[in-house]
Amino acid sequence: MLVVDASVVVAALIDDGPTGRWADQQLALDDLAAPHLMPVEVTNVLRRAELSHDISDDVAALAHADLCDLPVDLFEYELLSDRVWELRANLTSYDACYVALAEILDAPLLTLDLRVARAPGVDCGVLLPPAREPR
Numbered sequence: 354m355l356v357v358d359a360s361v362v363v364a365a366l367i368d369d370g371p372t373g374r375w376a377d378q379q380l381a382l383d384d385l386a387a388p389h390l391m392p393v394e395v396t397n398v399l400r401r402a403e404l405s406h407d408i409s410d411d412v413a414a415l416a417h418a419d420l421c422d423l424p425v426d427l428f429e430y431e432l433l434s435d436r437v438w439e440l441r442a443n444l445t446s447y448d449a450c451y452v453a454l455a456e457i458l459d460a461p462l463l464t465l466d467l468r469v470a471r472a473p474g475v476d477c478g479v480l481l482p483p484a485r486e487p488r
Contacts, residue, residue: 354384354386355383355384355386355461356386356458356462356463357387357462357463358464358469359395360464361380361464362376362423363399365379366395366416367402367412376463376482379463380423385425385426386454388433388454389429389430390447391451392421392427395420400413432454432457433457436452436457437453440452440472443474444469444472444474451469452469452476455477459477460477461478462478462479464480465481465482467481
């Protein structure tokens with residue numbers, strides 16, 4: 354089981370570079386889990402990218418369809434709420450949802466966010482693309 358955050362899903366869906374290829378490979382390795390907010394966050398990024406003309410309408414629509422087909426188990430906030438609250442000094446509530454889920458499932462967290470990987474109090478493994486691994 355891998356917990357996947359929105360940044361990795363977005364990269365897998367619309368980034369044709371090395372980070373997108375890494376993300377795509379990671380999503381195929383294992384069963385996926387995410388907080389219930391992940392598809393909403395990804396959809397919002399796709400919306401912004403489309404409106405700013407970073408991606409075409411067709412690419413956005415295809416990425417959204419792929420998101421809806423992504424085989425991921427989504428977990429409700431109630432399961433995560435206590436740990437999210439405990440992490441409030443070091444992480445946004447959004448980021449804390451991913452960390453809390455990874456901790457509860459005893460699974461690594463896939464992210465592109467080095468800030469999450471370095472945050473104090475994070476008690477789960479964090480997998481970053483090779484170019485973003487902390488030195």
